[in-house]
Amino acid sequence: MTLYTHIDSNIRRTWVLFSVFLIIIIGLGWFLSYYFQDQAILFIAVFISIFMSFISYWYSDKIVLATAGAKPVEHDQAPELYHLVENLCITAGLPMPKIYIINDPSPNAFATGRDAKHAVVAVTSGLLQSLNKTELEGVISHELSHIGNHDILLSTVAVVLVGAITLLADIFLRGRLFGGRGRDREGGQAGAILMLIGIVFIILSPIFAQLLQLAISRKREYLADASGALLTRYPEGLASALEKISQNPNQLHSANQATAHLYISNPFKGKGVSKLFMTHPPIEERVKRLRGMNF
Numbered sequence: 001m002t003l004y005t006h007i008d009s010n011i012r013r014t015w016v017l018f019s020v021f022l023i024i025i026i027g028l029g030w031f032l033s034y035y036f037q038d039q040a041i042l043f044i045a046v047f048i049s050i051f052m053s054f055i056s057y058w059y060s061d062k063i064v065l066a067t068a069g070a071k072p073v074e075h076d077q078a079p080e081l082y083h084l085v086e087n088l089c090i091t092a093g094l095p096m097p098k099i100y101i102i103n104d105p106s107p108n109a110f111a112t113g114r115d116a117k118h119a120v121v122a123v124t125s126g127l128l129q130s131l132n133k134t135e136l137e138g139v140i141s142h143e144l145s146h147i148g149n150h151d152i153l154l155s156t157v158a159v160v161l162v163g164a165i166t167l168l169a170d171i172f173l174r175g176r177l178f179g180g181r182g183r184d185r186e187g188g189q190a191g192a193i194l195m196l197i198g199i200v201f202i203i204l205s206p207i208f209a210q211l212l213q214l215a216i217s218r219k220r221e222y223l224a225d226a227s228g229a230l231l232t233r234y235p236e237g238l239a240s241a242l243e244k245i246s247q248n249p250n251q252l253h254s255a256n257q258a259t260a261h262l263y264i265s266n267p268f269k270g271k272g273v274s275k276l277f278m279t280h281p282p283i284e285e286r287v288k289r290l291r292g293m294n295f
Contacts, residue, residue: 024165057153061112061120064262068110068254070100070122081128085121085140092144092231097121106250107131110262111143111152119147126250131241138228138238142264145227151220155262217261218281225286229293239290246283 029045075082082099089096097111097119107127113119121143131139146152229235245265255267261279 021165028165057114061114061118064110064112064259065100065120065122067256067259068102068122069104070102073099073101078128081123081136084133084137085144088137088141088144088231092141092148094144094148095119097144097147099123101125101128102252102254104250104252104254105129106252106267107245107248108252108255108263108265108267109139109143110259110264111146112262113147113152115150115153116147119152121147124252126248127245130244130248134232134234134237135241135244137232138234138241139264141228141231142224142238143228145224145231146220149220149223149227151224155217155220214261214279217279221264221280221286222289225290226293229290235290235293239287242283242287242290 025045029042032045033039033042073081078099078101085099086096094116097113097116098121100120100122102108102122102124104124105126107124107130109121109123109127111119111121121140123139127139128136225238228238232238242265252263252267255263260267263280265283266278266280
């Protein structure tokens with residue numbers, strides 16, 4: 001498999017996972033409307049999804065940057081970083097994104113925004129201090145690849161869909177706890193079986209959606225690694241940067257579970273997290289793939 005077919009394969013798989021998210025939301029909305037015998041629930045679920053998507057599309061980048069404590073920088077404040085990003089953007093054929101810096105000793109970076117014309121690249125002060133020029137180029141090329149591959153919008157939509165699924169599940173559980181009249185009250189064994197199936201479906205749906213979100217994040221990281229290496233024509237720069245970032249003992253204090261998947265490397269340094277719930281592929285596997293690339 002060549003680099004280009006590998007990228008195409010990851011794009012197809014990502015959109016398949018994204019489609020599954022939509023199927024889960026439609027299924028949840030239908031079940032809730034059927035169970036409570038109220039079609040309005042399905043319309044409410046659709047409205048909530050559209051409203052959350054609207055807010056996320058227009059304001060997600062501002063929310064993420066505020067949460068991270070990122071501050072904008074101009075050319076005069078960080079000329080070397082500015083020129084590095086500018087040169088890579090020219091090579092990639094992308095418009096110049098806004099540049100933000102997070103004052104934190106933990107090396108990391110992320111890209112956000114709704115499209116290439118409204119994109120942001122944020123790096124920590126620890127990243128600028130710990131990496132050399134070729135390593136920093138590797139990280140920036142990775143983040144620009146997220147922009148060029150339209151990952152930044154896709155990841156935002158995935159977060160919104162997980163939130164919508166969780167909200168629909170909460171509607172059902174609250175309805176049960178506070179005595180909402182459902183089809184199980186029609187009596188009989190059929191009602192009890194329907195109730196059991198519904199509870200299992202509602203409980204497992206947010207978990208399944210979260211796993212799908214993590215899978216999308218992992219595919220995105222492999223794709224951005226490959227695209228970034230192609231941009232610089234020097235995979236070793238990104239591979240070396242990933243090793244340095246993973247070996248740094250500092251934890252990124254401004255990161256949280258909702259934004260962790262945006263960063264180039266898992267911002268949490270805990271060792272006890274199951275691989276099933278990791279937001280990123282193992283660094284060792286990413287480095288191995290990068291060093292196995294031939295141009």
